Amino acid sequence: MEKNILISQELLSKKELLTTKITLYHFEKLEEQKRNRLEYLKRKTKEDTDYNIIHLSEAIRYGSKHLFYNYVLWLKTLLKYYGVATEDLIEHFEISKQIMSQHFAKESYDEIALYLDKAIEALKDTMHTEGSFLKETNRHYEIARSYLDAILETNRGKAINIILTAVKTGIPVEEIYLDVFQPVQYEIGWLWQSNKISVGQEHYATAVTQLAMSQLYPFIFTQEKKDYRFIACGVSEELHELGIRMVADIFEMNGWDTYFMGANTPAVSIIKIIEEKNIQVLALSATMLYHLRKVDEFIDVIKSSTKIVPKIIVGGHAFKSDPDLWKKIGADAYASDPKAAIIIAKNLINQN
Structure with a gap:
């Protein structure tokens, strides 16, 4: 794990150099007739490469090829509708491998290459298809x-x-x-x-x-005193709050006393509520892969700074692709949906 953290940090420290090199290499290979929008394409390629390296760094940090694989599947679908061919994405990651091999020690590069190969594997996956989430089998x-x-x-x-x-x-x-x-x-x-x-x-x-x-x-909130106490929030820089808000509301419907703190909540505010209200369960949400480190740091602060350490459940899109990720960041459990979270929360409390 320590080796992965060092590689992750080195990737981020070399992000600007790698992004520039990969972008330049791309455009040296472009055919002349494709260069009419050269500056715009360069800027977009640089932005996308920067984004890819951030996600690669986070996946390596947590030793999870599944995270990067699923990110690339998402990217493949997104860029497909913007006219970017899968073959071009495969070439991008091949170029990335070539450039990175020149800027990392062999041991570090060999680890990075495993993740880039996983990306290429994801791009070649023809079985994965995205479809509508509205199914006629849905009861409503x-x-x-x-x-x-x-x-x-x-x-x-x-x-x-x-x-x-x-x-x-x-x-x-x-x-x-x-x-x-x-x-x-x-x-x-x-x-x-x-x-x-x-x-x-x-x-x-x-x-x-x-x-x-x-x-x-x-229809949800009542004045009656409740036995279970629950707090939910998104960590620093996490601006997606609807999902975790729904989780808090469903806990409330199931007899919990809930405190929804919104997105981008400072740890000091959470610690105050935990101690004042004797909170039993804390739920943290992360949508984007690059917010995992913030969740990790948030959990460290909570565990080291509170007199009362609640059970910590994590959820959100960033955790879906790796069932063991929650263990690596110090949480007590992962829940895939609100109903599962309620069952898990009660089990964690009853373990004490």
């Missing part, structure tokens, strides 16, 4: 479909009304969260990744769902 498919359509029509009032009507007809709020909000937000993410909607539309969809959730709070 029609509601979810109508809700998504209203959002894509930018008809906020209609979208909210669909949700409120569903609850008034007797559908439990928890089912609205799990069978409508969750798959619709996944679908929105996929539509953006497929270049079918803009970033603006994605942000609009998230804002509508946040508003819809707030409209349901009278």
Whole structure:
């Protein structure tokens, strides 16, 4: 693990050099007729290479080829809809290997090459396909479909009304969260990744769902005293908060006293609540791979600075591809969804 951390740090320290070299090599190979947008393409290639090296560094740091493999699968799908051929991506990682072999000691390069080979393997994977997250087998498919359509029509009032009507007809709020909000937000993410909607539309969809959730709070929160205490947040620089907010709400629906602290929350604020409220379980979320280090550091601070150390559950997209990643960052468990998180949280408390 220590060797991987050193390689990860060396990659980041050489990021600017490697990005420049890989970009230049790409454009030395370009055919003359492709150079009419040279400066724009150079800038975009440099940005993408920079991003790739950051993800590579984090995957190596945690000794997880699965993390990089799944990142490259995501990248392949994203760039496909922007007209970037898979063959060009394979060439990019081959060039990356060539450049990095010139700037690292053999032992370090051999480790890096294993991850780059995994990237190339992901790009050659023809069995992996992305598809819609809205399935007709979903018990509330029609509601979810109508809700998504209203959002894509930018008809906020209609979208909210669909949700409120569903609850008034007797559908439990928890089912609205799990069978409508969750798959619709996944679908929105996929539509953006497929270049079918803009970033603006994605942000609009998230804002509508946040508003819809707030409209349901009278059905969720009660004044009764509860036995279990739970706090949820996103770490520094993590701006995606909808998923972890849904987790907190579902814990509340299942009889927990919850404290949702939002995204980008300073550790000192969390420590204060943990100690004041005698918190039993802390949930942390990370969406992007490069936020894992922040989760790691956050957990270290919590464990070393609090008089009461709660059980720590991690979740979010960054953890999905490696089932053992939570152990490497010092958490007590990983939960793939809100319902699993509740079961795991109770089991962790009962272990004491």
